[in-house]
Amino acid sequence: MSRPSLGEGSPGQQAAHRAFTQGLVGPGRPDAHTTVIAPCANPLCATPAIGAAPAEGMVRVTGSRDGARTHWYCDGRCAAIGHARAELRAIPVRGKGPR
Numbered sequence: 001m002s003r004p005s006l007g008e009g010s011p012g013q014q015a016a017h018r019a020f021t022q023g024l025v026g027p028g029r030p031d032a033h034t035t036v037i038a039p040c041a042n043p044l045c046a047t048p049a050i051g052a053a054p055a056e057g058m059v060r061v062t063g064s065r066d067g068a069r070t071h072w073y074c075d076g077r078c079a080a081i082g083h084a085r086a087e088l089r090a091i092p093v094r095g096k097g098p099r
């Protein structure tokens, strides 16, 4: 079954489509088949930050005010995910206050 699509009748729509495809025509390339979230293979990643770093290069990521603990993460992607999770937890839920 093909996806429904809007027609591209007007000159403005056709120009926008050409700009989007950069002049390429025909079917698009196949999906990349890459894993969106690859699990971290480091067993020390996400260790609760009670003491010193469990390994060199680990990054201490502060938890959130709602009680989420501070953890050690791998530098880079894992630490970024930890920061993002802490920030998301800090967003108040409508009508309930901070979680």
Ligand SMILES: [Zn+2]
Residues within 6 Å of the ligand: 040, 041, 042, 045, 046, 073, 074, 078
């Ligand atoms: Zn990690």
